[in-house]
Amino acid sequence: MKKEINFVLNDSEVTIAVETHKRLIDILRGPLNLHGTREGCGEGECGACTVIVDSRAVNSCLYPAIEVEGKKVITIEGLLNRGNQLSAIQKAFVEKGGIQCGFCTPGMIMSTKALLDSNPNPTDEEIRNTLVGNLCRCTGYVQIIDSVKLAANTLKKSK
Ligand code: FES
Ligand code: FES
Known part of the structure; x- marks a missing residue:
C-alpha cells in the first residue's frame, strides 16, 4: 500500500x-x-x-x-554550501584525518551537525557520548574527536 x-x-x-x-x-x-x-x-x-x-x-x-x-x-x-563548497564540519574532518575509508563519515558528520547545532561548545565527553552510536573501523576515533573540535572552533569564529 x-x-x-x-x-x-x-x-x-x-x-x-x-x-x-x-x-x-x-x-x-x-x-x-x-x-x-x-x-x-x-x-x-x-x-x-x-x-x-x-x-x-x-x-x-x-x-x-x-x-x-x-x-x-x-x-x-x-550540508554543501552555495557553489557546492564543503561545510565547515566536512572540511574539519578532511583536515584532521577523521575520514579514511569514508564509509562511516556521512553518519559521523550528521551526528556532529546535530550536536553542534544544539551545543556549540561540547566537551570531549559530550562529543564521545554523541558519537557512541557511530562506529568507525578505520580511524580509532581520536581523529574524529579532533575533527569535531576543529569544526566547533571554526563555527564559533564564523559567528
Ligand atoms: S545502517 Fe542504520 S544504524 Fe547501521
Ligand atoms: S573511516 Fe572507515 S569506517 Fe570510519
Missing part, C-alpha cells in the same frame, strides 16, 4: 508516494537518489545511516519513511 507524504528535504519541498513499510533510508537512496547516506548494519547499531529529522540525529534504517510527513530532513548532501 502506498501513501503520499510531504516533507522538506535539504531545504526543498518533496511530495512522494511511498510504500508504508519502507524505511527513510530506502526512499533517500532509492527514488530520491541521494546515495550519501550509507547503510551498514540495517539494525540501528552502526550509525552509518544517520540523518537529521527536525534537528535530531536519527538512524534512517529504523525510521519509517511515512513518519517524515510534515518534517524537515537533512542528509549529508544538504
Whole structure:
C-alpha cells in the first residue's frame, strides 16, 4: 500500500508516494537518489545511516519513511554550501584525518551537525557520548574527536 507524504528535504519541498513499510533510508537512496547516506548494519547499531529529522540525529534504517510527513530532513548532501563548497564540519574532518575509508563519515558528520547545532561548545565527553552510536573501523576515533573540535572552533569564529 502506498501513501503520499510531504516533507522538506535539504531545504526543498518533496511530495512522494511511498510504500508504508519502507524505511527513510530506502526512499533517500532509492527514488530520491541521494546515495550519501550509507547503510551498514540495517539494525540501528552502526550509525552509518544517520540523518537529521527536525534537528535530531536519527538512524534512517529504523525510521519509517511515512513518519517524515510534515518534517524537515537533512542528509549529508544538504550540508554543501552555495557553489557546492564543503561545510565547515566536512572540511574539519578532511583536515584532521577523521575520514579514511569514508564509509562511516556521512553518519559521523550528521551526528556532529546535530550536536553542534544544539551545543556549540561540547566537551570531549559530550562529543564521545554523541558519537557512541557511530562506529568507525578505520580511524580509532581520536581523529574524529579532533575533527569535531576543529569544526566547533571554526563555527564559533564564523559567528
Ligand atoms: S545502517 Fe542504520 S544504524 Fe547501521
Ligand atoms: S573511516 Fe572507515 S569506517 Fe570510519
